[in-house]
Amino acid sequence: MEAFAALVAQVDDPADLKNIEAASGAGMAYGLAAIGPGIGIGYLVGKSVEAMARQPESAGMVRTTMFLGIAFTEALALIGFVVFILLKFA
Amino acid sequence: MFGLEFPPINAILRWKDLFPTFNKIALIAVAAAFIGIMLFLLASRKNPMLAPTGSRNLAETSVDFIEDGIVMQTLGKSGLGWTPFLLSLFIFIFLCNIPGIIPILQMPATARIAIPLTLSLLVWVVYIGTGIKHQGLGYFGHLLWPPDVPTALKPLVGLIEFISTIFVTPFSLTVRLMANMMAGHILLVTFGLLTESLLLAETNQIFLVPMSILPFGMLIFLTGFEILVAFLQAYIFTILAAVYINNSTAGHGDDH
Numbered sequence: 001m002e003a004f005a006a007l008v009a010q011v012d013d014p015a016d017l018k019n020i021e022a023a024s025g026a027g028m029a030y031g032l033a034a035i036g037p038g039i040g041i042g043y044l045v046g047k048s049v050e051a052m053a054r055q056p057e058s059a060g061m062v063r064t065t066m067f068l069g070i071a072f073t074e075a076l077a078l079i080g081f082v083v084f085i086l087l088k089f090a
Numbered sequence: 091m092f093g094l095e096f097p098p099i100n101a102i103l104r105w106k107d108l109f110p111t112f113n114k115i116a117l118i119a120v121a122a123a124f125i126g127i128m129l130f131l132l133a134s135r136k137n138p139m140l141a142p143t144g145s146r147n148l149a150e151t152s153v154d155f156i157e158d159g160i161v162m163q164t165l166g167k168s169g170l171g172w173t174p175f176l177l178s179l180f181i182f183i184f185l186c187n188i189p190g191i192i193p194i195l196q197m198p199a200t201a202r203i204a205i206p207l208t209l210s211l212l213v214w215v216v217y218i219g220t221g222i223k224h225q226g227l228g229y230f231g232h233l234l235w236p237p238d239v240p241t242a243l244k245p246l247v248g249l250i251e252f253i254s255t256i257f258v259t260p261f262s263l264t265v266r267l268m269a270n271m272m273a274g275h276i277l278l279v280t281f282g283l284l285t286e287s288l289l290l291a292e293t294n295q296i297f298l299v300p301m302s303i304l305p306f307g308m309l310i311f312l313t314g315f316e317i318l319v320a321f322l323q324a325y326i327f328t329i330l331a332a333v334y335i336n337n338s339t340a341g342h343g344d345d346h
Binding site: 060070075079081 | 098099159163164262265266269270272273322325326329330333
């Protein structure tokens with residue numbers, strides 16, 4: 001982080017500085033937004049596989065519910081991705 | 091930075107208008123609607139007494155998939171009347187998604203916010219309308235307060251439920267579809283660019299050029315992955331629409 005700050009301090013051109021800030025902020029935003037959903041989806045799918053292995057006859061129902069859960073969890077990461085696009089390009 | 095110039099976002103997601111107010115996205119959307127309608131019209135012309143072939147086979151498979159995979163799982167037997175609506179949603183979204191990996195087109199129409207937003211507003215109107223139709227104005231009471239909420243918590247719960255049903259639901263439906271397709275599209279662009287810039291690199295380290303096989307392999311893999319995503323996103327959008335409709339018909343928190 002210090003090395004990065006030293007690198008930024010050398011930049012004179014304000015437009016470059018703005019680009020650097022936008023790019024690093026965007027990367028940080030997406031990286032942070034991906035942590036929670038990553039853990040969440042891993043846990044969710046793991047538990048669903050456990051349930052399907054225990055009761056293969058209920059696999060269809062478990063799968064539907066799993067996709068629903070994934071859709072809700074994934075939305076958080078996707079909002080992070082939208083923030084990434086807005087920071088980087090807007 | 092690494093001799094690789096990523097194009098501005100407008101170059102990736104935007105085309106010149108074919109003529110004013112009609113661009114490639116609109117063209118893909120119109121084509122998707124047309125192809126979907128033609129497929130089912132053709133299928134309906136065939137003799138239902140014979141074993142299904144061709145377009146009828148495809149149509150019957152997709153109707154079966156919507157009935158068994160979505161309607162029966164969420165709305166139950168009494169919701170079979172919703173099959174046509176959900177089927178049209180599914181087919182249209184899938185046909186809008188799949189141009190993302192079709193050569194020449196190479197753009198999912200749902201990667202721009204217009205189509206996802208319109209579709210989620212449609213779903214929003216439908217599930218609120220269904221709620222009013224099934225429960226009268228009491229629907230708004232059910233919408234705000236699930237049964238057995240302590241009186242002290244009613245203002246807080248009411249506010250949260252109101253915001254989540256009226257604003258967050260259509261917003262998350264829109265963003266889920268749009269961001270998924272846009273992320274996939276940008277991923278494909280990135281690996282395409284990497285392949286191209288390695289292949290055409292002006293360098294004296296000649297071993298770099300054959301290395302372009304690596305991003306190319308990833309590009310092929312991701313193209314396959316995008317087919318899965320296109321299908322999955324259409325499925326998820328449809329099943330969520332079914333779940334929201336079910337919430338309006340059954341009332342809040344009722345076991346169905």
